Amino acid sequence: MNISLREDRGFLVMTLDGEADLQHTPTLRKTLLEAVSGGKPVVVDMARVSYIDSSGVASLVEAYQAARKKGFSFALAGLSPAALRVLQLARLDRVFTIHATLDAAIGD
Amino acid sequence: MRKSISSKGCNKTFTLLKDPFPGLSNCFSKLHSAGMKDAHPHGLAEHLDLIAAMSLSFATSLDLDTSLKHGLLRIADALDAEAASLFLVEKSEMVCHACAGPVDITGLRIPATSGIVGRTVTGRMTQSVLDARNDPDFHGGVDNKTGFITRSILCAPMVVRDEALGAIELINKKSGSGLFEASDARVLEALAAAAALALLNARMAQALVEQERLKREMELAAQIQQGLLPPNRPPPFPIAGLGRPFREVAGDFYDILPLQDGRIGFCLGDVSGKGMDAALLMAKTASLFRALAKDERDPALLMARINAELCETASQGKFVTLVVGFLDPSGQRVAFANAGHEPPLLIRPDQPTLSLPAPSMPVGILQEALFETEDVTLDGGALYVFTDGLTESTAEDGAMLGAEGVAALIEAGKDRPLAERLEALADGAMAPGRAVHDDLTLLAVEGLQSLSAEKDIEPVLHLARIDVPARPDRLKMVRRVVTEAATLCALPENRSADLVLAVDEAMQNVIRHAYGGPTDKPVNVEISKEDGHLVVRLTDYAPPVDQTRIRPRELDDLRPGGLGTHFIQSVLDGHQFEEPPPGAGNCLKLSLRIDPSRNATP
Numbered sequence: 001m002n003i004s005l006r007e008d009r010g011f012l013v014m015t016l017d018g019e020a021d022l023q024h025t026p027t028l029r030k031t032l033l034e035a036v037s038g039g040k041p042v043v044v045d046m047a048r049v050s051y052i053d054s055s056g057v058a059s060l061v062e063a064y065q066a067a068r069k070k071g072f073s074f075a076l077a078g079l080s081p082a083a084l085r086v087l088q089l090a091r092l093d094r095v096f097t098i099h100a101t102l103d104a105a106i107g108d
Numbered sequence: 109m110r111k112s113i114s115s116k117g118c119n120k121t122f123t124l125l126k127d128p129f130p131g132l133s134n135c136f137s138k139l140h141s142a143g144m145k146d147a148h149p150h151g152l153a154e155h156l157d158l159i160a161a162m163s164l165s166f167a168t169s170l171d172l173d174t175s176l177k178h179g180l181l182r183i184a185d186a187l188d189a190e191a192a193s194l195f196l197v198e199k200s201e202m203v204c205h206a207c208a209g210p211v212d213i214t215g216l217r218i219p220a221t222s223g224i225v226g227r228t229v230t231g232r233m234t235q236s237v238l239d240a241r242n243d244p245d246f247h248g249g250v251d252n253k254t255g256f257i258t259r260s261i262l263c264a265p266m267v268v269r270d271e272a273l274g275a276i277e278l279i280n281k282k283s284g285s286g287l288f289e290a291s292d293a294r295v296l297e298a299l300a301a302a303a304a305l306a307l308l309n310a311r312m313a314q315a316l317v318e319q320e321r322l323k324r325e326m327e328l329a330a331q332i333q334q335g336l337l338p339p340n341r342p343p344p345f346p347i348a349g350l351g352r353p354f355r356e357v358a359g360d361f362y363d364i365l366p367l368q369d370g371r372i373g374f375c376l377g378d379v380s381g382k383g384m385d386a387a388l389l390m391a392k393t394a395s396l397f398r399a400l401a402k403d404e405r406d407p408a409l410l411m412a413r414i415n416a417e418l419c420e421t422a423s424q425g426k427f428v429t430l431v432v433g434f435l436d437p438s439g440q441r442v443a444f445a446n447a448g449h450e451p452p453l454l455i456r457p458d459q460p461t462l463s464l465p466a467p468s469m470p471v472g473i474l475q476e477a478l479f480e481t482e483d484v485t486l487d488g489g490a491l492y493v494f495t496d497g498l499t500e501s502t503a504e505d506g507a508m509l510g511a512e513g514v515a516a517l518i519e520a521g522k523d524r525p526l527a528e529r530l531e532a533l534a535d536g537a538m539a540p541g542r543a544v545h546d547d548l549t550l551l552a553v554e555g556l557q558s559l560s561a562e563k564d565i566e567p568v569l570h571l572a573r574i575d576v577p578a579r580p581d582r583l584k585m586v587r588r589v590v591t592e593a594a595t596l597c598a599l600p601e602n603r604s605a606d607l608v609l610a611v612d613e614a615m616q617n618v619i620r621h622a623y624g625g626p627t628d629k630p631v632n633v634e635i636s637k638e639d640g641h642l643v644v645r646l647t648d649y650a651p652p653v654d655q656t657r658i659r660p661r662e663l664d665d666l667r668p669g670g671l672g673t674h675f676i677q678s679v680l681d682g683h684q685f686e687e688p689p690p691g692a693g694n695c696l697k698l699s700l701r702i703d704p705s706r707n708a709t710p
Contacts, residue, residue, distance in 0.1 A: 022616050023580040053612050054671035082605050089678050
């Protein structure tokens, strides 16, 4: 999977593209933890994530906890039905702040 | 003179003879008409009692040699001979069956034309030799060896129906001049003729007894053989057979054997030769098939094992042409091996009829013979296996039915149920004007119409299997294969995604927990459709895991990780560890119901 970072309207936007599985979890987890330590609110754009497994979900949970500890917001945006289904299975859909689209997350 | 002999009463043939000694009465009339001018007052009449007693002994005894011996002793005694012997013709030899006197030559064999006995039999004339030493045909071998001295000989042929069965020889008259007289000759001729007739009767009776015994044996064998053929099961059972023996005991056989794993085994064979030997070889081959089919998946290997067993105890020159095979649990594919048998026909709708000739020699010939497995798809048609009794049946003009004729008969009856179709096929080959010259044995394997209709059979449809190293970078490939299998089973997208997730999580558990981290050691992923479920089995070669330690995460616990097992439990309809195959560590079975009513996402 590809991971890219950019700043947009005061947010650190992290775009994930591909399958968030065990093969890519180490990179994903490292990048996420770096992102949440940057002193900015973080939005993870997941519109192009076709698959996510428990290890991917665990990385998101870890980043979420780290961001909260530092007092920054951590949100997910543009989840595909498949990815949302996995979060629902883990009952994490109510824990994360989830926006339908990236624009919804970083707009007014 | 003889009453009709019923098959029941043949053991008592002798007692059915009203006049056991017709030859004897003939003798009398002949002798009387000849005038008997030098008939001794103590000639035939004096020995009537002897003739009667001897004839009775022949007629009531089943032990011919004993009767001959007793008769001969009495003849020697009555005619005052020092020694006597009775020879019977056996092919080109004469064999001594009884003798009386100081030297026992029972069992002695001489050429049929040799000596005084030979001359008597060849010429069918009584020989009276006054001085044996001066007769050029006298052999004297026994005398030389034993010191016995042969002086005079009287030898009469045992003639019946112009055939000389043997001769009775008397040696050295003890009384009077020491020479046998003309009256002695006539008594001996009469006795020899009576003995010949009794002997012939006894032989015929024995042949009848033997024939009857064989007939009973064949009837029994036919019963046993018919019992070996399995009865046909009602539709929709996909395999049926038919056997019509040409003689009582057939050399053909077939068997149908449903197996525990859902396969159905079948075989059809034709034993070389006919009769009892062939029937026994047939029974042996059929039981070998029954015993070995359970443990062998590959028909070629099954055939090789049957061949090896038959070769080990082969009866001389006998062999079996044989087809063995399996209908797989899906009911659509047949794998079979053909050892020298008539080519089976594969007849499928909208496809050309295929004749599938045998690539290998018959079984029972060569221990090292190799066999091949042929895989065919039934596509709504059927595979027909039959013996050459069918293809070689002839029309009035002598033309053989052949494979094309068989295919035409099958086509004519294609709408009938399987077993009836085979009956119609056999009836067609035996239609008026046609002739069958051998056993007719047929078997057909038809594709199952419905997978779940047959309750006897647990359908297992193998979809895919991949073996991957336990590494995260191979998970994507596993997910792809599972996705493909789910699509193949028409699973909706959301259910497919659930299954893929569960398999992925289970694979991760194998990598992380069973193997303790990524490794090149293998995980076997097998996907099948079983009993309305899509089933994925993961088999690893790690040490067995402690299943009690596998628990789902507490959901209010926000710790990362521990989610995988929860996912598996949430999305699947079943997951359990199975007994792993030999050499493997763990086998996890994951199953998802293929049921339209449950396919909506909750």
